[in-house]
Amino acid sequence: MNDETLGELKIVVERTVRPLRASLARKHRIREELLDHLTEIVEEEADRLGDPQAAVEFTVQRFGDPEELTRELQATVPRWDRVRAVVENLRVEPGESTLHFFGKQLIVSVLFYGLMLLLLLPVLWIREPKMVVPSIFLIALIATLAQACFSAPFILLADRMGRALHGSPSERSLRRAVRTAVASLGILPLLTLIINVIAATDTAFLLFHLKLACYFAPLIPMLIVLLSRQAAEDAHREEEWARLEIAE
Amino acid sequence: MNEIGGDMLRGHLETMVLSVLEQGEAHGLEILRRLESAGCGTLRLKEGSLYPALYRLEAAGKIKSVSEAQPPGRRGAPRRVYHLTPRGKRQLAEGRKQWVNFVQIVGGIVGAPA
Numbered sequence: 555m556n557d558e559t560l561g562e563l564k565i566v567v568e569r570t571v572r573p574l575r576a577s578l579a580r581k582h583r584i585r586e587e588l589l590d591h592l593t594e595i596v597e598e599e600a601d602r603l604g605d606p607q608a609a610v611e612f613t614v615q616r617f618g619d620p621e622e623l624t625r626e627l628q629a630t631v632p633r634w635d636r637v638r639a640v641v642e643n644l645r646v647e648p649g650e651s652t653l654h655f656f657g658k659q660l661i662v663s664v665l666f667y668g669l670m671l672l673l674l675l676p677v678l679w680i681r682e683p684k685m686v687v688p689s690i691f692l693i694a695l696i697a698t699l700a701q702a703c704f705s706a707p708f709i710l711l712a713d714r715m716g717r718a719l720h721g722s723p724s725e726r727s728l729r730r731a732v733r734t735a736v737a738s739l740g741i742l743p744l745l746t747l748i749i750n751v752i753a754a755t756d757t758a759f760l761l762f763h764l765k766l767a768c769y770f771a772p773l774i775p776m777l778i779v780l781l782s783r784q785a786a787e788d789a790h791r792e793e794e795w796a797r798l799e800i801a802e
Numbered sequence: 803m804n805e806i807g808g809d810m811l812r813g814h815l816e817t818m819v820l821s822v823l824e825q826g827e828a829h830g831l832e833i834l835r836r837l838e839s840a841g842c843g844t845l846r847l848k849e850g851s852l853y854p855a856l857y858r859l860e861a862a863g864k865i866k867s868v869s870e871a872q873p874p875g876r877r878g879a880p881r882r883v884y885h886l887t888p889r890g891k892r893q894l895a896e897g898r899k900q901w902v903n904f905v906q907i908v909g910g911i912v913g914a915p916a
């Protein structure tokens with residue numbers, strides 16, 4: 555089968571799979587399975603009809619309406635998988651700028667911690683009315699710190715590391731990988747420093763906490779390197795499918 | 803012989819899939835081939851519709867799948883092969899009982915007893 559025919563089949567698959575609200579892993583599995591199915595039918599039909607283009611048209615007809623199949627497939631996606639898909643949206647999208655990424659993280663954290671606050675407030679109101687205002691500040695602080703100093707940089711640096719080590723030839727760069735690893739060394743000490751400054755701990759404690767954070771800091775680049783391969787594979791795969799023009 | 807398709811087929815698709823998997827493990831297209839062969843060419847199923855049925859059965863633990871590499875010389879993604887689980891076998895036995903019951907009752911009503 556030539557690349558052109560394979561490309562046509564991928565478009566048929568993508569028309570079905572792209573609109574699905576499902577996790578990347580599930581979408582990947584469905585894509586692979588449908589593509590394998592279509593490829594085999596086209597090969598069969600091309601042998602029978604002796605015309606590759608007619609074989610593709612016949613195969614698409616045999617396969618059924620993509621929209622209808624999307625609906626049927628959506629009904630098989632469990633609720634937890636849809637939640638996973640929402641969480642996965644926090645990753646760095648193909649071509650997404652750093653600013654857009656941090657903006658998205660901020661919005662999600664505001665929504666998430668806002669929801670937590672809504673759930674917590676009635677309990678606080680009844681049990682500890684004086685704690686309501688300090689709790690709002692505390693939760694807002696935790697939200698900002700966790701998102702700005704840990705989750706967002708971690709996800710972003712894992713993506714950068716994935717591209718530097720396992721990305722396309724133009725993205726691969728050992729120097730960039732080392733820079734990313736060095737930058738990620740700062741995540742834990744920075745977070746520790748900010749927490750201690752806000753909590754107004756005395757200098758001795760601050761130094762002790764910083765020493766501890768520096769001791770564990772190398773774990774972050776190690777973790778990022780470990781996760782980067784999978785992150786790069788996922789990103790590369792998604793980008794390849796996302797490039798397909800599926801409009802009819 | 804009249805063709806069978808649409809809702810009439812969809813309502814029994816899962817039991818039919820379990821039934822063809824009783825003959826041995828198979829990937830999606832092979833399952834369709836077995837169904838077509840057993841139906842003497844009268845089954846008219848849009849092929850994509852098989853997969854939602856497979857995923858439902860798998861989620862319910864009635865079938866399991868494993869990923870297998872493509873045969874040498876063939877391009878494409880790894881192939882997923884399905885097989886029946888003990889729960890699927892029990893479901894198949896139950897589906898057969900329900901089918902016999904359905905045919906007896908509906909056959910009696912429409913004046914064409916089995």
